[in-house]
Amino acid sequence: MTHTTTDQPARRPSGAIVPVLAFAGIVVAVMQTLLVPVIKDLPQLLSTSPSNATWVLTSTLLSGAVATPIMGRLGDLYGKRRMLLASLGVMVVGALISGFTSAVLPMIVGRTLQGFAMGAIPLGIGLMRDMLPRERLGSAMALMSSSIGVGGGLALPAAALVAQNADWHALFFGAAGLGVLSIVLTLLVVPESEARAKGSFDVLGALGLSAGLVLLLLPITKGSDWGWASGTTLALFAAAVVVLLLWGLLELRLSAPLVDLRTTARREVLLTNLASIMVGVSFYVVSLVLPQLLQLPAATGYGLGQSMVVAGLCVAPLGLTMMFTAPVYARLSAKYGPKVTLIMGLLIIGIGYGGGLGLMDAAWQTVITSVVLGAGIGLAYSSLPALIVGAVPASETGAANGLNTLMRSIGTSVSSAVIGMVLANTANHVGGLAIPTLHGFHVSFLIATGAVAIGLVLALFLPKPDRAPQLRASSQEDAGLERAEEVLRVFRGRVLDAGGTPVARAKVTLIDRRGRQAGATLSADDGSYALAVPAEGPYVLAARAAGHGPLASSATHHGDHRPIDLDLSLPGETVSA
Incomplete structure (x- = not known):
């Protein structure tokens, strides 16, 4: 499915x-x-x-x-x-x-x-x-x-x-x-x-960040009362460094x-x-x-x-x-x-x-x-x-x-x-x-x-x-072309209507295998779009525009830094029941 x-x-x-x-x-x-x-x-x-x-x-x-x-x-x-x-x-x-x-x-x-x-x-x-x-x-x-x-x-x-x-x-x-x-x-x-x-x-990330920030700010506020060179102050600063480092390693994994x-x-x-x-x-x-x-x-x-x-x-x-x-x-x-x-x-x-x-x-x-x-x-x-x-x-x-x-x-x-x-x-x-x-x-x-x-x-x-x-709105740069061409690992093409006419300002969304949004853009005046791909693998490109039905198209990028051309043809206007 x-x-x-x-x-x-x-x-x-x-x-x-x-x-x-x-x-x-x-x-x-x-x-x-x-x-x-x-x-x-x-x-x-x-x-x-x-x-x-x-x-x-x-x-x-x-x-x-x-x-x-x-x-x-x-x-x-x-x-x-x-x-x-x-x-x-x-x-x-x-x-x-x-x-x-x-x-x-x-x-x-x-x-x-x-x-x-x-x-x-x-x-x-x-x-x-x-x-x-x-x-x-x-x-x-x-x-x-x-x-x-x-x-x-x-x-x-x-x-x-x-x-x-x-x-x-x-x-x-x-x-x-x-x-x-x-x-x-x-x-x-x-x-x-x-x-x-x-x-x-x-959950662990949330607890780790909370603990790290508390351990950092507590000695800052109480250090003058406890003494900046006291064992408690130094221990809390050291604990903050350790906790935040471990938290960072966890987040990266x-x-x-x-x-x-x-x-x-x-x-x-x-x-x-x-x-x-x-x-x-x-x-x-x-x-x-x-x-x-x-x-x-x-x-x-x-x-x-x-x-x-x-x-x-x-x-x-x-x-x-x-x-x-x-x-x-x-x-x-x-x-x-x-x-x-x-x-x-x-x-x-x-x-x-x-x-x-x-x-x-x-x-x-x-x-x-x-x-x-x-x-x-x-x-x-x-x-x-x-x-x-x-x-x-x-x-x-x-x-x-x-x-x-x-x-x-x-x-x-x-x-x-x-x-x-x-x-x-x-x-x-x-x-x-x-x-x-x-x-x-x-x-x-x-x-x-x-x-x-x-x-x-x-x-x-x-x-x-x-x-x-x-300032990039309504330009090819807004459509993501310039950034996409820089990284080359992209899906690109044109958004067209049922008759093959380019559709401007269509919303094109890139969805990864987990169902998360991995990118979004608007098509340019000539219908062209380009979306940078964060990693190789299967994706869904969802497109929609006023007066047209939505489209979801599956595609896979193999991560070889070659653009994949994919035109998106929107169906005609849908009528709500």
């Missing part, structure tokens, strides 16, 4: 699918930045130490880093929309748990569950990739990718307003309400993608791993992912530092003595500027390519942090810092998915984007842990309270500047693509 699958949705996606998925990304951002307005008060609110309070933020970022590949893989196996709803549902449960507690351990449990919402980002990108035409995909992915920053910036003043005028637990109930709204909108607007991968879920590490072997993907970690670090530093600086009493000599709401409004331009940067990115990327926009973004971030070291004396100065950093982070974040899509074949874009999102999550997790540790260890203790110092803020900005410098060096070594990937 021939097994065929399709990557078309069960019902036609409406024009609202992109804003609804982007709204899910904004909900994730709100969840991430929820506690930033009250971060300096967390040790008192939870009756715990500053280093323990740091885990209320770090646990969310850490579970998000783990959830990203887990939910992405589950989405491939059981449905992306289904897993998107599950991610949002778990977030709502976590928000409710946190809303009803003031103890640190239940709060960390609730915040850990909230972190699972991070899986919404790659799931949303995957749904867009399955449903949108290529000419809309580039801008839609940029919007989804930058929604984290946009939502985070906009959420700060709103969260501050709630925290200042109501019980701080109301923040969690508000986040739960947004999560429920996102679930309802997704149910109403977003159809399920019928694309399914064959195989099983990599599996045919359907949780994270496809082979994808990172390409120079373009490796450098982009390493740069993504640095962008993630730089993004989170400003969110942790500026609100605290703004809210500290002026009596400290360096605090700006602003209310929570004013502090949130001063940092809000970070997200607003990211939002307005999206159309600018589209133009710059179209003209110069995503590598140049990434370099420009990193340079602007570096200027923002470098200048920010001398702009800590008044609230208006922090607004300037927020605007500059928002512009740079917006350009950098929007460039990353375009670089990934342009660096890998169509059959690997899902795995590659999931891994890139994981790298950014690791960057924000490490940033939260390191900056939390720096601020806790440079704090002055007055009357049992830990007061962050100006020196701690300066060190935090210097760390961010160093991360940006490393990211800039990595970006400079990226090979320059010809054009932004989203």
Whole structure:
């Protein structure tokens, strides 16, 4: 029996699918930045130490880093929309748990569950990739990718307003309400993608990644309390290295791993992912530092003595500027390519942090810092998915984007842990309270500047693509011909109708022996298509176009790097019963 699958949705996606998925990304951002307005008060609110309070933020970022590949893989196996709803549902449960507690351990449990919402980002990108035409995909992915920053910036003043005028637990109930709204909108607007991968879920891979990241971040946050040279700290670092190495070896041996590490072997993907970690670090530093600086009493000599709401409004331009940067990115990327926009973004971030070291004396100065950093982070974040899509074949874009999102999550997790540790260890203790110092803020900005410098060096070594990937729509390059001719191991031919006339913009999907999508493309104006073949073996080529019946054709590639010509003749229009 021939097994065929399709990557078309069960019902036609409406024009609202992109804003609804982007709204899910904004909900994730709100969840991430929820506690930033009250971060300096967390040790008192939870009756715990500053280093323990740091885990209320770090646990969310850490579970998000783990959830990203887990939910992405589950989405491939059981449905992306289904897993998107599950991610949002778990977030709502976590928000409710946190809303009803003031103890640190239940709060960390609730915040850990909230972190699972991070899986919404790659799931949303995957749904867009399955449903949108290529000419809309580039801008839609940029919007989804930058929604984290946009939502985070906009959420700060709103969260501050709630925290200042109501019980701080109301923040969690508000986040739960947004999560429920996102679930309802997704149910109403977003159809399920019928694309399914064959195989099983990599349980060992999920456990290994979770254990490795916890073992790495735990000594970073607690090292100053335990002593950096203590046996416990060194043992945990060593255990993290061992666990992550074993996890990597396991992933390389599996045919359907949780994270496809082979994808990172390409120079373009490796450098982009390493740069993504640095962008993630730089993004989170400003969110942790500026609100605290703004809210500290002026009596400290360096605090700006602003209310929570004013502090949130001063940092809000970070997200607003990211939002307005999206159309600018589209133009710059179209003209110069995503590598140049990434370099420009990193340079602007570096200027923002470098200048920010001398702009800590008044609230208006922090607004300037927020605007500059928002512009740079917006350009950098929007460039990353375009670089990934342009660096890998169509059959690997899902795995590659999931891994890139994981790298950014690791960057924000490490940033939260390191900056939390720096601020806790440079704090002055007055009357049992830990007061962050100006020196701690300066060190935090210097760390961010160093991360940006490393990211800039990595970006400079990226090979320059010809054009932004989203410009390839409706061209032969979009149909995959250029990439396919480079590797030679391809199926190629033309899509024709019953009378032998070429069919333009027909969707051609390559399905491997396990029923997984191995590639997809659109036919060019002359009906031509080409699909790179990831490995030798039997495949099914499924073709469909408006006004024609679907076609599934079996073919085998013997891996001898010779193109196999295969024309696909679509039957006439089908009539539904």
